Structure formats: C-alpha cells, structure tokens
Amino acid sequence: MNEDRFAAEVTVIGFDGDDTLWHSEDAFALAQERLADLLAAHASDAEVLARLQEIERRNLELFGYGIKGFTLCMIETAIEVSNGTVPVADIEHLLGTGREMLARPVGLLPGVAETVPLLADGYRLALITKGDLLNQESKIARSGLAGLFESIDILSEKTADSYLQIFRRLEIEPEQFLMVGNSEVSDALPVVALQSWAVLVPYPLTSMHELGFSFDRSSPRLRILTRIDELPAILSGAEGPSGGTA
Amino acid sequence: MNEDRFAAEVTVIGFDGDDTLWHSEDAFALAQERLADLLAAHASDAEVLARLQEIERRNLELFGYGIKGFTLCMIETAIEVSNGTVPVADIEHLLGTGREMLARPVGLLPGVAETVPLLADGYRLALITKGDLLNQESKIARSGLAGLFESIDILSEKTADSYLQIFRRLEIEPEQFLMVGNSEVSDALPVVALQSWAVLVPYPLTSMHELGFSFDRSSPRLRILTRIDELPAILSGAEGPSGGTA
Numbered sequence: 001m002n003e004d005r006f007a008a009e010v011t012v013i014g015f016d017g018d019d020t021l022w023h024s025e026d027a028f029a030l031a032q033e034r035l036a037d038l039l040a041a042h043a044s045d046a047e048v049l050a051r052l053q054e055i056e057r058r059n060l061e062l063f064g065y066g067i068k069g070f071t072l073c074m075i076e077t078a079i080e081v082s083n084g085t086v087p088v089a090d091i092e093h094l095l096g097t098g099r100e101m102l103a104r105p106v107g108l109l110p111g112v113a114e115t116v117p118l119l120a121d122g123y124r125l126a127l128i129t130k131g132d133l134l135n136q137e138s139k140i141a142r143s144g145l146a147g148l149f150e151s152i153d154i155l156s157e158k159t160a161d162s163y164l165q166i167f168r169r170l171e172i173e174p175e176q177f178l179m180v181g182n183s184e185v186s187d188a189l190p191v192v193a194l195q196s197w198a199v200l201v202p203y204p205l206t207s208m209h210e211l212g213f214s215f216d217r218s219s220p221r222l223r224i225l226t227r228i229d230e231l232p233a234i235l236s237g238a239e240g241p242s243g244g245t246a
Numbered sequence: 247m248n249e250d251r252f253a254a255e256v257t258v259i260g261f262d263g264d265d266t267l268w269h270s271e272d273a274f275a276l277a278q279e280r281l282a283d284l285l286a287a288h289a290s291d292a293e294v295l296a297r298l299q300e301i302e303r304r305n306l307e308l309f310g311y312g313i314k315g316f317t318l319c320m321i322e323t324a325i326e327v328s329n330g331t332v333p334v335a336d337i338e339h340l341l342g343t344g345r346e347m348l349a350r351p352v353g354l355l356p357g358v359a360e361t362v363p364l365l366a367d368g369y370r371l372a373l374i375t376k377g378d379l380l381n382q383e384s385k386i387a388r389s390g391l392a393g394l395f396e397s398i399d400i401l402s403e404k405t406a407d408s409y410l411q412i413f414r415r416l417e418i419e420p421e422q423f424l425m426v427g428n429s430e431v432s433d434a435l436p437v438v439a440l441q442s443w444a445v446l447v448p449y450p451l452t453s454m455h456e457l458g459f460s461f462d463r464s465s466p467r468l469r470i471l472t473r474i475d476e477l478p479a480i481l482s483g484a485e486g487p488s489g490g491t492a
Contacts, residue, residue: 133379
C-alpha cells in the first residue's frame with residue numbers, strides 16, 4: 001500500500017446529504033426570491049435577504065437548521081419588513097412554500113447515483129447530515145441510496161466531538177475516516193482538525209449559515225473537487241488536476 | 247434470582263423524555279388555549295381545537311412531532327378559521343408563543359430527580375425520545391440528567407423496529423429491556439409486542455396525537471404507575487397496589 005496516497009488508510013467514507021448527495025439550497029434560494037417578491041413594495045431584495053438572515057441568526061439557537069424553522073423565519077421577516085401590513089394571504093403563501101419544500105422530490109446531484117454504489121464496494125459508508133429529523137429521514141429513504149450506508153446520523157450540528165462519537169461507534173481511528181461534503185464549516189474543518197481526511201465538493205449556492213466564514217484550504221488532508229464522480233480516481237491514486245499531476 | 251418478579255431479567259431501562267421526565271404537553275395545552283382565545287370571534291373553543299387537530303394530522307407526514315411544526319399548524323389554523331381575516335399581530339403572537347415554548351425552562355416531573363439517579367446505580371439507562379432534534383437535545387442538556395444515560399436516541403417515531411435497532415446497539419435481548427413512558431402508542435405497545443417490559447406513567451394531559459387510540463392493558467409485561475418514584479419498589483419486587491399485594 002502506498003502510504004503517500006491521499007487517504008490511503010481510509011476504511012470509512014462519510015457523506016453529507018443536503019447539497020452533497022441531493023439538491024437542497026436551490027429550494028431555499030427560490031423561497032427567498034418569492035419572499036423578496038412579496039415584500040417588493042416595502043424593501044429591496046437585498047434588504048429583505050439581510051433581514052431574513054438576521055432573523056435566522058437570532059432564532060438559530062431555538063430552531064436549528066431545517067425547513068420548518070426557515071418557514072417560521074420567512075413569516076417573521078414578512079411581518080417585520082412590512083411593519084405588520086403584509087396581507088394574510090401572503091403568509092398563507094409562505095406556509096405553502098414551506099410545505100412544498102418539505103414535499104419536493106429528492107433530486108440527486110450529478111454523478112451521485114453512480115459513485116456512491118461504486119465506493120460501497122470498497123469502503124464502509126456513513127451518512128452524516130443535519131436538518132429536520134423527519135425531513136432528513138424522508139429524503140434518505142426516497143434517495144434510493146439508504147441501503148448502501150452502514151450507519152446514518154442526523155445531527156443538530158457537526159462538531160469535532162460529534163465526529164469522534166461516530167468514530168467510536170464504528171470502531172475506527174480518525175485517520176481511517178474520510179468526509180465528503182459541500183460545507184467547509186461542517187464537513188471539512190472539524191474533520192481536518194481531527195487528522196481525518198476531507199473532500200469538499202462545493203455546491204453552486206452557499207447557505208446563509210456559511211457566509212462570512214473563511215478557511216485555510218492548504219491542508220494535505222483536504223481535496224476540493226468539482227463533482228463527486230471525481231472521487232474514485234482520487235482514492236485510487238490516479239489523481240486529476242486538483243492533485244497537481246495534470 | 248426470582249424469575250417470577252416483574253422485569254427480573256432487565257439490565258437496561260429506557261426512559262421517554264416529554265411528559266415522562268419533564269413537562270411538555272402542558273405548554274401545548276396553554277398554546278391551544280391562547281389560539282382559541284384569539285379566534286373566539288370566529289369559532290368555539292371546541293371548533294378551533296378540532297380544526298387544529300385536523301391540520302396537525304394533515305401535516306404530520308411532512309412536519310413530524312415538535313414545537314416548530316405545531317407553531318406552523320397554529321398559524322395555518324388561525325388563517326383558516328378566520329377565513330383569512332386574522333390580524334397579522336395575532337400571527338406575530340403565535341410566532342412568539344412558539345419561541346416561548348422552545349425557550350422555556352425544563353421542568354422535571356415529581357420524583358424524577360431522585361428516581362433516575364437511584365436506578366442508574368443498578369441499571370444501564372437509555373433515553374429514547376421524539377420531537378424536534380435540537381429542542382430535545384437542549385432539554386436533555388438542561389435537565390441535569392444527561393450524564394446518567396449510556397445512550398440517547400431522538401427518533402421521528404418509536405416503532406418496534408426502532409426499539410430493535412437500539413437493542414442491537416446495546417447488545418441486549420428484548421427481555422432485558424424495560425421502557426418507562428407516558429405514551430401507550432410509543433412507549434408501551436411496541437415494547438410489549440417485542441416481549442420486552444413496559445411501565446406506563448400516564449401524564450394528566452394527553453397529546454392530540456394519542457387520542458382515539460385504545461390498548462389492551464392486561465399484559466403481564468406491563469405495569470401502570472401514578473408517579474415515577476413508585477418504580478424502584480416494583481423492580482425490587484416490593485410491589486405496591488398495582489402489583490396486587492396491597
């Protein structure tokens with residue numbers, strides 16, 4: 001075994017769910033556009049989004065992540081920005097937007113349907129996601145991928161400590177673990193800090209919760225890919241451009 | 247060891263959280279009263295509650311259990327019952343009610359603070375609860391009891407299958423497990439069906455989700471107590487009135 005190879009010791013690959021395996025943030029972005037349209041008479045798009053972000057931050061400790069809390073924040077924003085003059089029909093519309101977001105079909109990202117089964121052949125797979133419990137379970141079930149994962153965790157936050165708990169349960173050392181995700185804060189930073197391995201596959205849209213965060217991307221334990229289907233080559237040592245061999 | 251004793255083989259005791267270890271339903275009941283007051287001009291209390299219950303049922307598959315979904319349902323009920331004429335200030339009030347429910351201090355039920363540490367001395371303890379992930383974690387942390395539990399599960403539903411998964415993880419057989427809770431549907435029925443043991447401690451208020459459910463209480467693997475601090479005597483064989491020795 002070539003110990004210089006990226007992630008050579010890895011036996012377990014962890015995957016994030018939202019915006020790594022399936023689309024999520026695009027629905028939030030669409031809902032935000034609708035909210036800004038509803039409030040166009042009261043404030044600019046940028047002002048509406050800034051107020052929504054402030055209200056989401058204020059409620060984060062109580063609501064956590066997920067669509068139900070986001071819907072409550074949209075309603076609170078509509079009331080605040082309109083100084084209480086938003087029509088009740090618009091609030092009803094926002095309730096409907098939340099339900100639509102929860103009910104929408106699971107859309108896998110490009111390459112996911114081929115890559116995850118391929119990796120399941122050589123590695124133990126873990127799904128490590130956050131958000132509303134029932135909504136995440138429902139998406140996992142509908143993704144068609146659930147059977148490929150040995151372990152599934154739905155967390156309120158992904159911290160170094162929550163990763164360590166998973167390592168203990170799976171009986172692995174940190175260097176045997178690789179995390180694949182789109183979030184620097186949740187999927188890369190705590191994992192690299194533990195001397196595990198991380199692969200970032202950025203999503204075209206960034207969650208409001210990630211804005212203003214900066215992260216040193218120079219760790220030898222981190223790779224950044226464009227699509228998830230570049231991962232098998234990285235792991236087999238046949239690296240593409242980001243490994244510097246092109 | 248007296249094998250005829252109730253739950254003689256038990257090594258792990260599982261506890262429900264809401265309305266078993268700490269108060270929960272009382273806050274829902276208070277919020278429902280407030281909602282009925284807000285809508286008094288449009289419908290009777292009973293009509294408001296019936297409509298709320300119908301809306302909760304309709305949304306259960308999308309929202310699951312917990313305060314955030316309940317708050318969305320209260321807003322939906324206010325709009326429907328008032329035919330869209332509810333003042334926006336009342337909707338703001340309902341949003342505030344939801345936030346208050348999420349933020350309120352954890353109030354342990356009578357006997358819990360003494361009984362759980364006592365049982366931790368002779369048994370492995372598991373906390374098995376359902377609701378909003380972050381809200382449940384926050385209540386567990388604030389309860390002062392978290393350190394007594396070997397394992398903590400926050401589930402979207404408590405089914406026979408979810409109990410079996412916990413047994414596997416804890417490496418026990420069904421007859422080594424006793425569940426203590428207030429809910430027939432979640433805490434007693436699936437557990438007794440698995441040939442485990444159950445102790446029901448009914449809460450004075452019943453969740454809307456439990457209404458209309460009936461359950462055979464005659465199983466020898468089930469006891470019904472008034473307070474949780476009657477449990478140690480039941481387990482040691484010094485049974486009170488419900489064991490028929492009084």
